[in-house]
Amino acid sequence: xxxxxxxxxxxxxxxxxxxxSRVISPVAAPWQHLRVVALxxxxxxxxxxxxxxxxxxxxxxxxxxxxxxxxxxAVIADCFHRYKLLRAYDSKFxxxxxxxxxxxxxxxxxxxxxxxxxxxxxxxRFRHLFNSCNISYTDYIRTTEPRHRRAVQHFWSLLxxxxxxxxxxYEGWYSTQDESFLMPTQVADALDSSGKEVKVSLExxxxxxxxKEENYMFRLSTFRLPLLDWLxxxxxxxxxxxxxxxxxxxxxxxxxDLSVSRQRSRLQWGIPVPGxxxxxxxxxxxxxxxxxxxxxxxxxxxxxxxxxxxxxxDILKFHAIYWPSFLLGAGLPLxxxxxxxxxxxxxxxxxxxxxxxxxxxxxxxxxxxxxxxRYFLLRQGVPDSDCDYTEDKVLKLLNAELADSxxxxxxxxxxxxxxxxxxxxxxxxQSFPREPxxxxxxxxxxxxxxxxxxxxxxxxHFESMxxxxxxxxxxxxxxxxxxxxxxxxxxxxxxTDVKEQRWLDTVIHVSLECLRVYGTLLQPVVPEIxxxxxxxxxxxxxxxxxxDINFLxxxxxxxxxxxxxxxxxDTGVLFGRLERQNVDSHKPKKNKKASKL
Ligand code: MSP
Numbered sequence: 339x340x341x342x343x344x345x346x347x348x349x350x351x352x353x354x355x356x357x358x359s360r361v362i363s364p365v366a367a368p369w370q371h372l373r374v375v376a377l378x379x380x381x382x383x384x385x386x387x388x389x390x391x392x393x394x395x396x397x398x399x400x401x402x403x404x405x406x407x408x409x410x411x412a413v414i415a416d417c418f419h420r421y422k423l424l425r426a427y428d429s430k431f432x433x434x435x436x437x438x439x440x441x442x443x444x445x446x447x448x449x450x451x452x453x454x455x456x457x458x459x460x461x462x463r464f465r466h467l468f469n470s471c472n473i474s475y476t477d478y479i480r481t482t483e484p485r486h487r488r489a490v491q492h493f494w495s496l497l498x499x500x501x502x503x504x505x506x507x508y509e510g511w512y513s514t515q516d517e518s519f520l521m522p523t524q525v526a527d528a529l530d531s532s533g534k535e536v537k538v539s540l541e542x543x544x545x546x547x548x549x550k551e552e553n554y555m556f557r558l559s560t561f562r563l564p565l566l567d568w569l570x571x572x573x574x575x576x577x578x579x580x581x582x583x584x585x586x587x588x589x590x591x592x593x594x595d596l597s598v599s600r601q602r603s604r605l606q607w608g609i610p611v612p613g614x615x616x617x618x619x620x621x622x623x624x625x626x627x628x629x630x631x632x633x634x635x636x637x638x639x640x641x642x643x644x645x646x647x648x649x650x651x652d653i654l655k656f657h658a659i660y661w662p663s664f665l666l667g668a669g670l671p672l673x674x675x676x677x678x679x680x681x682x683x684x685x686x687x688x689x690x691x692x693x694x695x696x697x698x699x700x701x702x703x704x705x706x707x708x709x710x711x712r713y714f715l716l717r718q719g720v721p722d723s724d725c726d727y728t729e730d731k732v733l734k735l736l737n738a739e740l741a742d743s744x745x746x747x748x749x750x751x752x753x754x755x756x757x758x759x760x761x762x763x764x765x766x767x768q769s770f771p772r773e774p775x776x777x778x779x780x781x782x783x784x785x786x787x788x789x790x791x792x793x794x795x796x797x798x799h800f801e802s803m804x805x806x807x808x809x810x811x812x813x814x815x816x817x818x819x820x821x822x823x824x825x826x827x828x829x830x831x832x833x834t835d836v837k838e839q840r841w842l843d844t845v846i847h848v849s850l851e852c853l854r855v856y857g858t859l860l861q862p863v864v865p866e867i868x869x870x871x872x873x874x875x876x877x878x879x880x881x882x883x884x885x886d887i888n889f890l891x892x893x894x895x896x897x898x899x900x901x902x903x904x905x906x907x908d909t910g911v912l913f914g915r916l917e918r919q920n921v922d923s924h925k926p927k928k929n930k931k932a933s934k935l
Contacts (some may be wrong), residue, residue, distance in 0.1 A: 420862035434479035439621030
């Protein structure tokens with residue numbers, strides 16, 4: 339029996355008799371070379387940095403407005419892209435909307451709109467959210483664009499020419515909400531909101547329907563072993579580890595061929611099958627090809643090699659089984675990594691319209707600021723497991739880490755009372771010598787060593803998209819620097835004493851250097867706050883890359899180009915403290931139906 343996904347909500351399981359999901363058997367075997375093709379991709383040699391990078395978000399369904407979970411996928415990918423730019427990569431970052439399929443067709447019907455007008459409207463809402471939240475995509479794709487239709491039809495024809503698609507018939511369960519075909523073992527009995535018995539998907543809990551129709555099948559079964567080879571040869575192909583294991587586990591079972599079209603009479607809103615206008619291409623095949631469309635497919639898609647996909651755990655099967663199989667079939671390189679994240683719940687419950695707990699990220703970003711919301715999502719979001727969103731957590735985290743800790747540190751070091759000249763003060767190597775002996779304490783040396791090793795640690799966490807770990811490390815260093823300032827209380831030092839004045843300047847210089855490192859490393863996460871911080875320190879835009887970090891050169895006996903320079907003009911409070919009453923007044927209102935539940 340097929341193993342159900344280990345990380346999905348469980349519903350009552352029903353024992354069904356196995357159903358035949360396909361009736362036409364393959365006639366020839368021109369695809370049997372595929373194992374060899376796959377092995378070519380399984381090299382264990384680490385990929386060299388090519389100086390170019392391509393990261394994607396999933397493309398978002400336009401049947402409903404964007405919510406917090408959607409923004410989360412986008413913010414993770416945005417952070418990776420911005421990080422790559424800081425590393426001087428030529429980085430490309432794609433996002434967009436998934437506009438075809440039954441679900442969208444039905445949503446447009448329900449709204450009494452023609453499908454394209456409906457899609458254009460909702461797609462615009464996603465784009466507006468992303469623009470407002472500084473999601474710096476380089477391409478925003480819509481699957482209704484002509485360039486995408488060309489790519490999908492070309493891709494289909496290629497698979498057809500290779501004998502990987504055949505005409506057959508499908509009989510089995512289908513979830514329109516997930517646009518997914520399910521095995522009988524992936525279906526359970528449940529009651530709908532009116533108490534009626536229905537069948538639902540074990541994975542998502544969404545209602546399923548029995549479907550029987552003539553359509554085209556993709557020889558997915560042929561790819562089970564090549565996929566296993568790929569995953570075993572590339573243990574970091576799917577991250578984090580538990581999701582990699584889940585995919586390997588699924589592949590222990592039979593992999594049935596996949597229906598890749600629907601009858602036009604049922605599904606009009608989609609791309610027609612080339613040469614057969616009676617059939618519409620399955621929305622997941624259509625949607626997955628968006629990644630290639632953006633890369634320029636079918637011509638000049640040389641940027642394709644080495645893509646990083648960011649996805650939520652609910653769409654793992656499509657990205658780690660279907661997509662690599664399609665790519666292998668088409669003879670194209672496989673993704674470099676599929677980065678999976680878990681979901682946001684709200685007050686411990688799945689976000690849903692009927693519960694009235696859907697968090698509108700645009701509205702929340704007005705309360706918490708864009709950077710505030712980005713920081714919260716990336717600091718609290720742990721890819722391995724679901725995370726709960728509560729207003730209280732956001733408020734406490736942002737006040738503690740952005741307003742008090744980071745903002746407080748900047749304030750102290752740039753306050754005219756301590757730094758009347760408003761300059762990057764001078765470092766005195768007698769006060770803070772390389773070997774202990776001056777005025778610095780043992781903890782101060784430990785602090786320097788933590789900050790020195792911070793960029794390498796952050797690099798590693800950004801590379802694996804474990805942003806929360808990077809932020810944890812930065813936050814710990816900010817605390818250490820605050821401790822350093824507190825320990826030496828520069829406000830108590832006697833400015834008329836030359837030695838004390840030198841030490842005061844040194845304490846400020848070291849703190850400003852720490853702040854410069856934090857500001858530089860935080861750019862991918864909170865671009866506006868970082869900009870404010872670095873402007874206040876007088877760091878030019880051209881001196882904010884990874885290569886510019888070079889922490890505290892004076893401690894190494896080297897020159898510091900910043901020493902003695904004027905600080906930037908006043909940039910205002912780094913992050914204003916949030917007051918509970920202002921936050922609460924923006925809470926989403928629960929609808930009546932929800933409060934009854
Ligand atoms: N259209 C497909 C993806 C096609 S990609 C070729 C789709 N769209 S979606 O709009 O339903 O979901 C988009 C992304 O949002 C997915 O990565 C999904 O996991 C993520 N999220 C949806 N709800 C979420 C939460 N509650 N929390 C975090 N992310 C969630 O699937």
